[in-house]
Amino acid sequence: MNVVQQSINRFSSFLGDIGDRFSYLLTDLGNMGIFLLFSLAGLFRRPFRLAELMKQVAFIGADSLVVIFFTALSSGMVLGLQGYYSLSKFGAEGLLGSAVSLTLIMELGPVLTALMVTGRAGSAMCAELGIMRISEQVDALECMAIDPFRYLISPKVAATLIAVPLLTAFFDVVGIFGGYLAGVKLMGVNGGAFYAGMEQSVTNHDLRLGIIKSFVFALLIVWICAGRGYFVQQIRGAGFGAESVSRITTQAVVLASISILIFDYLLTAILL
Amino acid sequence: MHSSTEPAVRFVEVVKTFGGADQCHRVLDQVSFSIPKGMTTVIAGGSGQGKSVILKLVLGLLRPDAGSILVGGQDVPKLGYKALQQVRMRFGVLFQGAALFDSLTVFENIALPLRERTRLDEGGIREKVEQTLDQLELGGHGQKYPAQLSGGMKKRVGLARALQLEPEIVLYDEPTTGLDPVMTREIYDLFARTQQRLGYTAIIVSHDIPQVFELADQIILLNRGELDVFGRVEEIAYSRKPFIREFAEKTMGLPTPGRI
């Protein structure tokens, strides 16, 4: 075989490889799209699993309160200190309340809450579904003609959509309190000015942006984490058995976190 | 309408491969067979020959590369979601690994099909599940989780779950592996009794030879993608295929006439 022939062969196998990867990517995206549609449709399918929904809300929401509390308190306090430091350079300490609350409500609250929930509950969802898949529990459900979307996934979707916005609101409140502690109690900014600044600058539009973000992030978390776990056997390079579940879980957390950050930018750019 | 002699399940020239084009592994190579209604068919063959794959194909959990799989006249791989669910409702399935829901108790596992697919009230469900638990000597284990059970107990719970809805066709993938001889005997007696009572079609994958052959109305032997169907145990001994002769000698201790 001459050199020309060899390089042509290599080039065509390279093209084939690209085509192969591309078609895999399309299949994967298609699967994920269908997954999203089915799990949203499952929300409206009877019988509803209210007990399961409550359990999931408790797991995703209530059990995350401590983590969210400390994250919110520390980031709020840091914001208070740093805000004071920057603003005092211009003699504008009076704006601290408005700076802290706007940053928390529009940006840090939704994003940090979503990232914490991804790490705590998203990873658990992914692993749970992955294990159910590889131990044929999902197949068993399908064989009993029980829709796995309605039974397993939709309660998680609903619970995440309920819990994440509430956690975000909790984050905002605790964070603002942290900013107040640091700015007013530690650095001696006027407390009345702190509140007044907050009241004047935070509008419904800002609140709405925060709320929209938290819903979008919630959907991203449950879609990516549950979806990756559900398709664990169809994901290329995941391997098999317990190892595949652990790899997919890591992958899901990374993917969900990155998507949250990307969507954060997009939503801010579009809606601000 | 379907005639009464129509088989419960029919495979027509089914091909199933695994792996990509480069490392293709042909598990089933154009196999055809019928499973008659109301009878017991036993599928036997060495490990990795595709017995579990056949069951998954019947349920639409795997798709064949070619051929049709008819259940009650409907081609399973071509069915839409709703129709497939309708077909699956007719089956009771015991998976090889039992596939119990590990976050539910034994009781809840067995109760699940009743809760989801019937209108029985809580009292009715409790009564029915307790009765099955007793039948399978699982009384008192209802509140345990699958992780707290032995392999044989898991199998029995899986069996109980499969039978809750009194299915038309039951698929048992190695129902007795991990059970002691006494329990194995009892499970087969239970099969015989429940089949008499419910009249279902049974497809049993099993290595308990010759015990399971006592139940069999038909035996399917699987080897390297090929498949042979026998009406009676004795027929196996008269086969001319070397692998089947070997199988008969090794597993049943049957004299092979060809050798004499």
Ligand SMILES: Nc1ncnc2c1ncn2[C@@H]1O[C@H](COP(=O)(O)OP(=O)(O)OP(=O)(O)O)[C@@H](O)[C@H]1O
């Ligand atoms: N999901 C899968 N992906 C790739 N190969 C598979 C898959 N499922 C089964 N196989 C292959 O198909 C063949 C048949 O598998 P199957 O599980 O049906 O064996 P079996 O006859 O049930 O064996 P055993 O008695 O050990 O359970 C095996 O060689 C296996 O490697």
Ligand SMILES: [Mg+2]
């Ligand atoms: Mg098997």
